[in-house]
Amino acid sequence: MFVKICGLSTAADVAAAVAAGADAVGFVLTESPRRVDPGLARDLVAAVPENVLTVAVFREEPAEYVRAAVQAAGVRAVQLHGNHPAAAFAELSDLGLPLIRATSAAKAAGADCGDLGEDLLLLDAPVPGAGEPWDWTELGAKPPAGKWLLAGGLNPANVGAAIAAASPWGVDVSSGVEVRRGVKDPALITAFLRAAKSA
Numbered sequence: 001m002f003v004k005i006c007g008l009s010t011a012a013d014v015a016a017a018v019a020a021g022a023d024a025v026g027f028v029l030t031e032s033p034r035r036v037d038p039g040l041a042r043d044l045v046a047a048v049p050e051n052v053l054t055v056a057v058f059r060e061e062p063a064e065y066v067r068a069a070v071q072a073a074g075v076r077a078v079q080l081h082g083n084h085p086a087a088a089f090a091e092l093s094d095l096g097l098p099l100i101r102a103t104s105a106a107k108a109a110g111a112d113c114g115d116l117g118e119d120l121l122l123l124d125a126p127v128p129g130a131g132e133p134w135d136w137t138e139l140g141a142k143p144p145a146g147k148w149l150l151a152g153g154l155n156p157a158n159v160g161a162a163i164a165a166a167s168p169w170g171v172d173v174s175s176g177v178e179v180r181r182g183v184k185d186p187a188l189i190t191a192f193l194r195a196a197k198s199a
């Protein structure tokens with residue numbers, strides 16, 4: 001099970017996620033209480049080992065903005081939230097980085113990974129980063145084909161059941177490993193990794 005811990009903003013967050021065995025760490029470079037600027041993201045990325053994917057998270061900013069921020073931060077993957085057309089992914093393909101399409105599960109019903117040229121699909125709650133669960137069992141009968149991440153309201157207590165219900169390739173969490181909005185808890189990060197990896 002691939003596990004991404006999102007919304008990291010301190011060196012301690014990064015150290016906790018890496019030590020606990022995260023496969024990817026996310027840095028929010030769009031409007032959010034978890035936002036970090038590309039310069040801070042670059043400093044945090046420098047402490048992440050090569051085998052852990054570093055991901056910059058955006059909403060619907062223009063491709064030029066995304067390209068500049070990604071290059072300044074030095075991340076190795078890009079996550080776009082919202083309702084992007086296939087052209088948005090094509091426009092960023094010259095970065096040569098994995099592109100993650102993050103969208104509300106309700107809007108992406110019947111979608112498969114790669115439909116819009118993405119390398120990884122992330123099915124989320126309607127409001128990203130809000131910690132709101134949705135009915136993952138809806139996907140039970142027809143989960144997306146290909147590599148896809150389940151997100152939205154996951155936490156150490158529910159991630160095992162969510163994985164059993166939806167059979168994702170990986171999971172992504174932010175609020176569920178925080179003590180309050182934007183403040184990560186190393187113990188929750190460790191508990192989430194343990195629960196997801198043993199599911």
Ligand SMILES: O=C(O)c1ccccc1NCC(=O)[C@H](O)[C@H](O)COP(=O)(O)O
Pocket residue numbers: 006007026028030031032033034057058059081124125127128129130131132151152153154172173174175176
């Ligand atoms: O985290 C944010 O504040 C955020 C803001 C704007 C776009 C995306 C954002 N987060 C993206 C994530 O990958 C979250 O981990 C994902 O939506 C799940 O969040 P949560 O329900 O809080 O676990």
